[in-house]
Amino acid sequence: MAQATIYSVALAAGVSLATVSRVLNNPEKVKKSTRERVLKVINELGYRPNVIARGLASRKTTNVGVVVSDITRASVAEMLGGISDIANNYQYSIKIFVIREETDIIDTTHKIVSEQVDGILFLNDELAEQKVQDVKNIFDQNNIPVVFANVIASNDESPQVSIDYEKAGYELTKTLIDDNRKNIFLLSTARKYKVNDLKEAGYTKAIKEAGLPVKIFRTSGDTDINSQHFSSFFKDKIVDAAIGVRDSIAVSFMNIAIKNGRKIPENIAVAGFQNTKYALLSRPLMTSLDIPVYDIGAVSMRLLTKLMNKENVENIQISLPHFIVKRESTR
Amino acid sequence: MAQATIYSVALAAGVSLATVSRVLNNPEKVKKSTRERVLKVINELGYRPNVIARGLASRKTTNVGVVVSDITRASVAEMLGGISDIANNYQYSIKIFVIREETDIIDTTHKIVSEQVDGILFLNDELAEQKVQDVKNIFDQNNIPVVFANVIASNDESPQVSIDYEKAGYELTKTLIDDNRKNIFLLSTARKYKVNDLKEAGYTKAIKEAGLPVKIFRTSGDTDINSQHFSSFFKDKIVDAAIGVRDSIAVSFMNIAIKNGRKIPENIAVAGFQNTKYALLSRPLMTSLDIPVYDIGAVSMRLLTKLMNKENVENIQISLPHFIVKRESTR
DNA sequence: CTGAAAGCGCTTACAG
């Protein structure tokens, strides 16, 4: 049997389709008795409004677009968990848009606009700032609210939720300084992201305050590649502490340090960012800065729903709390 | 300025909207000169067809629904990578539907139907078989093609792409048997999934062939929990080899074995499933059965496009090759 | 409280 439509419901209930529509969207405007009659028919027929038709007529799709770079990254997946939980509560559906290095961002953005999403969650932290601004402009022109999640947008007033990465970098570095470490490396990525820039800024600030030498080692996020970098690292560097901008980088470093005969944390203290499963499955267990990724996703989505409803939001730039989980790799 | 519509393009190009539509959908049916004129206007106006309106009129949304349980799992995220890459090629957009234990599957399935997706990729391996069948039936009734990705559907003829998990379990167990191990544990999950059942079947087959004792230890997928289980494990069990149904379980086991004074692989050989980053960041490096998760996603999506186009597909049940990556945790 | 009608922005037979 064909899917029931609003027509068949109206017919069976002996009302007009306007009334059926009201029962669904503004039930209080319909007399109780008719409302119940319509509802009964809806149930019997298993009627579900065609979301596409509704989207066209109402100009609201109840779809939100989530823009990501690498959906494969644990933090991204975790954030999606938070997003989808809240989206479910608010009856929004999620459309994923993956932007890669090769893709024409502007073109893709226009494509997203043509998909008529009601709002955008932007998780892509790997885009150059200028590009982010371009993208933001296009969404603005089309009146589509955007929330940047775990991405520090350019220094404007864009809605965003994240943690204070500079402070986090500062604090994590400070714990190593307080442990009397003198040669503290920051293991960062070769490619520059705003988020990592902030971690670096915090690191540098703490290091300089302590009168220590700033030592930033740039490597790859790819474990196979950074293993090689780290192998040569130990030939010529003096090091008694290291912070990886991601847990995977820190664990990788730690493993190779051990292989090179260093004791953790006696010779070298190691800490990472993100507090992922890697930190829990490493030996020794690794100290890591916990970033509430799930919450960032959830809070972003909640903020977005408010913006989509044109509610007046007091604070559109939310900074969530972070904390350091101390484990065996530091003292 | 308001978004250009097909009307404004038609007006500016001096043709009917039918012609504009044809230029977009059946360009060969339009005279070259008019086609070029229309195309020019489209460019000038930055016109993009409203995907929703198109979806309503053509009854094709070029959306595919991806049904997942835990989007947070590395394998799911990786699969999504493959799916989105191919979806991009074929111009499909991806809508994510997360099904959790609490959710009413049947209701959600109806909801997905009402979203008018053209096809479904079903990644949810945590559903009981009966439920899977129910869900499948609903999609069938609504003529929505479904491909099961990395899920073994009930013993019917549903389209699916996966690996031969039983064979994989058999082979992995065999390598340990060939290394002369006698007390080989399978570390499985308490909750039963079809996929793990198959791994168990392969394990059991190999073990019985060798005349060894079947030893299945059930624990949790959660690292915090299984650590505790494994700690008590070593009090009373004789073991010289273990296979974790997931890498994370195997690494967790290995770490605790080492803590209990066992040498890997001398005393205990350890292997996992999935060949994730965990296997690469563990010490010793862990042997693991590589499951081409990305490819499973990509191939599923490609198969789905064919089904959505109503192409005649020879083989709708695809088994991708797997292989064992031997590392330091086994000999 | 309810219905008739227009309209959302497209596609798609049908004519010509």
Added chain:
DNA sequence: CTGAAAGCGCTTACAG
């Protein structure tokens, strides 16, 4: 090769 018209399944003023 092109256009006029109907229709996809809804929502939403407007009347009453």
